[in-house]
Amino acid sequence: GNSVTQMEGPVTLSEEAFLTINCTYTATGYPSLFWYVQYPGEGLQLLLKATKADDKGSNKGFEATYRKETTSFHLEKGSVQVSDSAVYFCALRTGRRALTFGSGTRLQVQP
Amino acid sequence: DTGVSQNPRHKITKRGQNVTFRCDPISEHNRLYWYRQTLGQGPEFLTYFQNEAQLEKSRLLSDRFSAERPKGSFSTLEIQRTEQGDSAMYLCASSPLAGGPDTQYFGPGTRLTVL
Numbered sequence: 001g002n003s004v005t006q007m008e009g010p011v012t013l014s015e016e017a018f019l020t021i022n023c024t025y026t027a028t029g030y031p032s033l034f035w036y037v038q039y040p041g042e043g044l045q046l047l048l049k050a051t052k053a054d055d056k057g058s059n060k061g062f063e064a065t066y067r068k069e070t071t072s073f074h075l076e077k078g079s080v081q082v083s084d085s086a087v088y089f090c091a092l093r094t095g096r097r098a099l100t101f102g103s104g105t106r107l108q109v110q111p
Numbered sequence: 112d113t114g115v116s117q118n119p120r121h122k123i124t125k126r127g128q129n130v131t132f133r134c135d136p137i138s139e140h141n142r143l144y145w146y147r148q149t150l151g152q153g154p155e156f157l158t159y160f161q162n163e164a165q166l167e168k169s170r171l172l173s174d175r176f177s178a179e180r181p182k183g184s185f186s187t188l189e190i191q192r193t194e195q196g197d198s199a200m201y202l203c204a205s206s207p208l209a210g211g212p213d214t215q216y217f218g219p220g221t222r223l224t225v226l
Binding site for chain 1: 115142144146151152153154155156159161166167169202204206214215216217218219220
């Protein structure tokens with residue numbers, strides 16, 4: 001079946017530091033890959049997505065590249081801000097319409 | 112576009128009681144999903160509608176759970192004879208019926224606490 005594994009948090013960084021949150025997946029077929037973000041007190045929001053191998057999704061300075069050979073979709077940002085503090089979820093979707101989520105990684109950015 | 116709305120936002124109930132949650136998707140979104148999220152975990156899929164048809168149900172959806180979408184617009188999720196293990200955030204999402212990978216838009220969730 002499908003599964004997503006994320007690095008455990010919390011990840012604590014200073015403002016302007018480089019961010020990487022690792023995500024690897026197991027899936028049948030060719031999944032689409034997503035990163036969702038959940039800010040404190042808010043609902044899940046789509047951050048970025050990639051639909052095929054070697055695609056790069058990007059939004060708000062965040063990037064992730066669909067790596068089929070390593071079954072990975074790591075999230076990166078060159079310079080984090082305090083406002084990026086949130087929980088980040090990696091997810092995938094194959095033929096089924098439902099998303100399969102990882103367990104989430106909490107990011108804390110300190111000024 | 113007012114987004115996906117869910118009511119109530121919070122529900123506290125006693126074990127054994129029945130509860131019902133409502134989800135109003137983004138207008139003209141044909142697909143509607145229910146997920147459950149427990150503390151420290153990612154959302155887990157419960158069930159999926161396309162218009163009024165319930166096309167898929169997870170094994171997580173026990174016989175005590177039932178979901179409906181009678182007119183293909185809003186949906187309800189009912190839990191009968193609630194148990195403490197049902198305490199969780201129940202999320203609803205919707206997406207348009209369009210070609211290619213769809214983006215699911217999530218509501219704020221209903222937090223259920225079973226005492």
